Amino acid sequence: MIKDELRTPGAVRDAQRWTAHNYHPLPVVIASAEGAWLTDVDGRRYLDCLAGYSALNFGHRHPKLVDAAHAQLDRLTLTSRAFIHDQFADFCRELAQLCGKDLVLPMNTGAEAVETGIKVARKWGYQVKGVTPGQANIVVAEGNFHGRTTTIVSFSTDEEARADYGPYTPGFRVVPYGDLDALTAAIDGDTVAVLFEPIQGEQGVIVPPAGYLPGVRQVCTTRNVLLLADEIQSGLGRTGTTFACEHEDVVPDMYLLGKALGGGIVPVSAVAADAEVLGVLKPGEHGSTFGGNPLACAVGTEVVRLLATGEFQRRSAELGARLHGGLQALVGKGLLAVRGRGLWAGLDIDPALMTGREASERLMTRGVLAKDTHGSTIRLAPPLVITEEEIDYALAQLAAVLTE
Structure with a gap:
């Protein structure tokens, strides 16, 4: 061999x-x-x-991504979010426009984007929807893969990813992927979000039944629940559209992005949503030292521009x-x-x-x-x-x- x-x-x-x-x-x-x-x-x-x-x-x-990285390396690589750098606004604006959303929250890894989405959904639930304090729940799918942090593996159904990492974070309800009836039944007055992959990658590139994604969108709208689409693997051109949700004309309340957003050069992730959702965050409530750093933004902006051509x-x-x-x-x-x-x-x-x-x-x-x-x-x-x-x-x- x-x-x-x-x-x-x-x-x-x-x-x-x-x-x-x-x-x-x-x-x-x-x-x-x-x-x-x-x-x-x-x-x-x-x-x-x-x-x-x-x-x-x-x-x-x-070449365009490497050139963007080289140019930025000669100028500035990190400020932390304590200051604003000259690459930040362009990245956030152009990514928000690509997503059709008001706001972007830059992070580093896909798992960080998912964790951010979970935190924002819970805060939105308490501050906007008015769910019972401390009782917010999120509906997720069997076979999911959203990362490997302690909270994320708490609702994994993959025992290799989950075993021996307890005690596990509560607040999640797992339903079969593609089963709209089960998903609908799992939602109650304290449900703040449905978190799903429009195509399950780690599970073996599982495409849900036709009509499932629009059905989830309708249920979330009717029940006043946020729809969080993990497009970390499926997004940014992978499936033939910018986002996999587009195959059935579904627009989630929140996009969770990563992987390709960094062009294979630096880890870049982001959460994109409208102001009524991401606006629940106030200074000091969530952050990241490296999230939205100048090098990441320079590369990420060029990625967005590549995608903008179609x-x-x-x-x-x-x-x-x-x-x-x-x-x-x-x-x-x-x-x-x-x-x-x-x-x-x-x-x-x-x-x-x-x-x-x-x-x-x-x-x-x-x-x-x-x-x-x-x-x-x-x-x-x-x-x-x-x-x-x-x-x-x-x-x-x-x-x-x-x-x-």
Whole structure:
């Protein structure tokens, strides 16, 4: 698989020796990258079909994003929110306009955005809706993945993510994903929000039934409950639209954004909502030292400008059709099912053939990097800069893995 005389085995051993084993990475050590391609320490090239779990929607080292980062590094990198810097207003204004919202609250990681959304929804519930003090609840979905903080894993249904981290944070009601009746029944007078992924990524790129998202929107409106859309993986062009909610013309009360917002260069996340929601926060009630820092804002603004052209959304839709067409042709030939939208797909491999981990390792030896999720499921999420020829290459390698 990998020859002993190469540098890769030693680098893999060093990584395992000096780091906590909270990940199980593939045995490849990346040294450089550009566009949709990665090069390891031994000079081997791989087509990136994971894109940092959608953090690299614009590919590795996109020239405009790198230029923005370089220019800002020469000027200013951090002030904290104690002062205003000259990149802040542009980023917040342009992102708010992209989202169609009044206000933006910049943070760093996706989990921070989710935590912020939870806090804001609770405060809105007490101050605006008038729920019973200390009794606010939020409805979430089975199979969710919103991050790994203590509060977030408290409502996870993935035991690997949740086990042994208790006591758990109360205030969440878990219902089956895609079940509108169950969601409706879980809402009561103290419910402040429904928090959901318009497509569940970590669970295996699960697309909800048609009509589910509009139904959730209607229920939230009728019951005076905030709709919080976690678009951290599904958003910013990944599914062929700016936001995955757009596929069914749904506008949430709050967008939770991250990953691709930092262009694969710096961690950038944000919460976007109207003033009647985000306006409940007052100075000193929530913050982050690095949230909205000058470097993050410079890169994030350029990301928003790339999205504003619509080019990457179109690429995802058009190339995604090619990807899904090729994948559907493999159903019954080693694949049991294919799900997803745009340049995002979850593949269920026949478990009689191999596990998702084994499939990922075999793809790696053929020059394609992807990642397994649960059992025999793998995810494909290539950068939106991928070409037709590169998609065909990835499909050919997958077909070979399924038949070898």
